[in-house]
Amino acid sequence: MSYKFDANARYAKSHEWARVEGDLIVVGVSDYAQHSLSDVVFVELPQVGATVTAAKAAAVVESVKAAEDVISPVSGEVVAVNEDLAASPEGVNSDPYGSWFYKVRPSALAELDSLMAAGDYEAFVAEQEAAG
Secondary structure, rough: OOOOOOHHHHHHHEEEEEEOOEEEEEEOOOOOHHHOOEEEEEOOOOOOOOOOOOEEEEEEEEEEEOOEEOOOOEEEEEEOOOOOHEEEEHHHHHHOOOOOOOOEEEEOOHHHHHHHHHHHHHHHHHHHHHHH
């Protein structure tokens, strides 16, 4: 299987991406994650103003196969959520890097250092695929 990767994003082992845009970090799920989930039918987003914590559940994505937690790759305050996903959750499948979930004002930018660069994540996904 061939997956898309965003060279400007950093990736968590739980398959979320984080991309720095100005002084905010934009969060979503990777192409590998959306493919594993299959058809996304519902997305539950955090509230604007909520605090998210790195490595903790921050949102939920439901597909025809399962409901999965979206684990926040960084800590901080949620300053925006992608309202379009409420009406069109299938956007996660068609454009996983354009269909962001939420934007965070990070409390610790250094947390990005623990995430994988696109090339490292691509190798990680290949290992996951090989392991079955």
